[in-house]
Each structure stands twice: as C-alpha cells, then as structure tokens.
Amino acid sequence: MHMFFFGTVKEWERHALFFLGKFYRMVEPGLYFYIPFVTRVLYRIDLRIITYTVPMQVGLTKDNIPVEVDAILFYQVMDPKACVLNVDNYHKATQLSARSSIRDMVGKSNLDELLAERDKIGKRLKEHIDGFVSKWGVTVISVEIKDVIVAKELEDAIAREAAAEREKRARVILADAEQLAADAIIAASKKYADNPIALQLRSMNMLYEICLEGKSSVVFIPTDKSMGAMPAFMGITSLEELMKKRLQEDSNEFEETDNED
Template identity: 40%
Template sequence: MLQELLAAAAATGSAGLLYVASAARIVKQYERGVVFRLGRLHGDVRRPGFNLVVPGVDRLRKVNMQIVTMPVPAQEGITRDNVTVRVDAVVYFKVVDPAAAIVNVEDYRFAVSQMAQTSLRSIIGKSELDDLLSNREKLNQGLELMIDSPAVEWGVTIDRVEIKDVSLPDTMKRSMARQAEADRERRARLINADAEYQASKKLAQAAHQMADTPSALQLRLLQTVMAVAAEKNSTLVLPIPVELLRFLEKGGQPPAERSAEAVEDADEKVPRAVEQ
C-alpha cells in the first residue's frame, strides 16, 4: 500500500513538474508578453520575469520594447523646383502598446517601413532642393509627424526621423559647382575693386601732400630707384636735373669763363642721363 502511495505521489509530482515546465514562460526585461486564450486577448500584458500560461489553451506572444533603428531605402522623386533627387532616411521607433501592436496590425515593422517610404516621397515632392540640402531639421519634423499619425493606432511611437543623404544627378552637381565658382569670382572682383578704390583714395591724398612739398616727391623717387637697383640683372637709367649738371660744370671753370658761359647758356637746356 505504501509503495502504491509513493508511486502515485511520484507520478503526481512528475505530472506537476511537466505541467509547470510546459506552462512556464520567461519574459525578458526589454520585452512584454501578450496572452491569447483560445484566440482571444486575455488579461493584461505580462511583465518581465517568470509567467505561467495554460498549456494548449494559452499562447504567449512576446513584443520587443526597445527602440528599433530602421533604414528607409532611397526614394527617387522630383522636387517642387523640378530637380530629380534620391533621398534616404532612417527611422527610430518603439512599441508603447504591445497589445495594439499585435492585434491592430499584422506586422508593425513592415507597416512603419512602408509608411516611412511613402512619407519620404511626399516630402520630396513638397520641398525644394535648397530645403533638402540646408533645412533638414524642418523636413525631419514634418516627416516624423507624417509617420507618427497612423503609427499611434498600431501601438507604435516614432522617436525621431533623420534624412541621411541627398543624391543629385551629375549634371546638377556640375551646375551647382559652376554657380558656386561664379559667386566666388564675383565676390573676389568686388573685393579687388574695393581695394583699388581705397588705394586710389590714399594715392590721391599722397599726391596732394607731395604737391605741397616737392622734396617728398624727390625722396619717393629715390626710394623707387633703390627698390629697382636691388635687382642685379637690371639696368637703371637715373634722370638728373640739368641745373645740377650746370652747377657741377661751373664749379670746375675759372670765374671769367663761368660768367661768359652763364650768359651763353642762359636759354638752353640739355637733357642728360647717367647709365649704371
């Protein structure tokens, strides 16, 4: 009798262990469990840890609650200013309602992916090329709003959307490069013209100053001669005033000859040059 009781207890224990093993479910920290009993949603969402379900009756679906990073394939479209571009993006989203993510949509990942592609094409058609290249923050916000509106019913929230790259045709790239080059050349010419204008004003002031003091002009001439004479392979022709040569010639003659020549050469001027 005792052996029969022990055998029955062992059988019952084995059956209990087998039941617990088949009914036990482990939900990880970043997951939530949704239980379907005979095909119908049953109870609340199961929390992380050890959970029990009825074997053969209940079915536990686990939903990942982590943020999902989903790349959006490059979409080709025509902007509002008639430029063909290819734009790709990335979507960050997560599940906030596990039951709605399982019940309301067949595959929430695929649904978010298709909605992101459709919204990206719509954004391309509504935007201009300059906005796609320089005003991406505003476009990201608009794209996020377009994807998030239907995703709320799927138990999904969009964390953020980022436009990664905008690909342009080669002809458009060359046109933009020529435009940038022309703009830089225009600015360079304006800078040179402004520099010439400022230099001309300074030169005019210097000319007025030299007109008041002729010796300053002579000093400036000597400075120019020194600058040119620094080159060893150059020939310098220096003009010398005739009055200076006459003074030197008169210095080497007797007083009588000086007075006679002074009378003869009073109205004559002979230009000379010294070659160095």
C-alpha cells in the first residue's frame, strides 16, 4: 500500500522537491503529490520582486568626504533551481552583495557625483551587483539611491563653496553684459558723430525722461555750445556759485558806472 502526501503551489511560488536528498524537480503552481519520508520539499521560492531597504552605509568618497548612503534594492529570482543549488541563502547573499557594492561605489565617486548623478550611480550599482548574483539565479531589477548624508561640520563649507561658485558666475555674466553695453555705446556714438541732429534729439529725449521722474535735484541748461549740443547740467551747489558770480559781476558793473559819474 502506497501512501501519498499532497501539496499546493501558489502562482508566484516554486517548490524544490528532493528525492532521497537529491534534487528531483521544481514543482509548478497547482496541486502535486509526493511520497513522504523519501521525498521532501526543502525550499519554497518566491518569484515576486523582492524589495530590500539597504541600511546606511558609511564610507569616504573619492575626494575624501565622509558620507552615509542608503538605498533600495529590487531583485527577483529568475532561475529557482540555481538559487537553491548554487548558494546557501540567496536572500542574504544578494543583500550582502548590495551593501558591499554600495560602499565600493562610494569610494570610487566624488561627492558631486553622489549628489547630482544618482540615476547613473544606480545603474552602475545594478550592473555591479548583477555580476555577483546572476550565477545564483537572481537578477537585480533596480537600485535606487535614497539619500546621501554629509557630515554636519562639512555642510557649511559645501554651502559656501556653492555660493562662491554662483557669485563667480554672476560676476562673469555682469562683465559680459558690461562689454556688450560698451560695444553698443561705441556703435551709437559713431552714429551720433555723423548725425548732430540725432544727438540733439537724443539729448531732448533724455531731458524729457528725467523731468518725468519729478525727483531730480539737478538743473539742466540747454545749450548748443557745450558737449556737442547736449544739455549742460550742474548741481544746486554749482547753481549757487553761479548766482554769486553773477551778483559779483553786477556789483562790479555798478561800481564802474559810479566811477564814470
């Protein structure tokens, strides 16, 4: 009389069936029967994508900055037989491989790369880990870098470096703008030199624009002798000196008239 046991395999599982200690077959989803004592199911393999949160990995970057990096690893069993026969614990082996690869990648990357090129580093990590786990029947779906934490005492220095870089770019842009403005002014001056009427119209327009502001403390005196028909201007102090000079001239003229009488 033969005695059979039965079992069921879920859609996302595979059962590794062993006969007298030797691998017999990988059981597909559904109902199956086996002889107890001589046949045993030793492993149940989950074929779904496994999500593993990698703990914080501490390391030094290529430019000698201490950082802490954590990531998320997505992996999946593609060959159930290989993951049973080729490695003791494929979950532990894959996760330890991910930790080691992240520390290795930190040492080969600059801090700027870790902060700005996470996608590229994630792809390199995927390829690197795949080199280890593929022989175990496991494939890496993706590696996502969650966070890169820099030592607190270095954050201010990094912030100052970024501010200095922005200041440098701003000054370069300002210098370029000054050069463009100077070139435009030189080109305009050549046109005004050949056309005095245009220069006079421009001077009148400048006077009109300043008058619209209503806040100017400068007195403009239109003239066609100074500054090439541009309106001459002077401040309140200069105007006071001009009035004193005018009064002095009137006084001298009055004294000369008295002397003649």
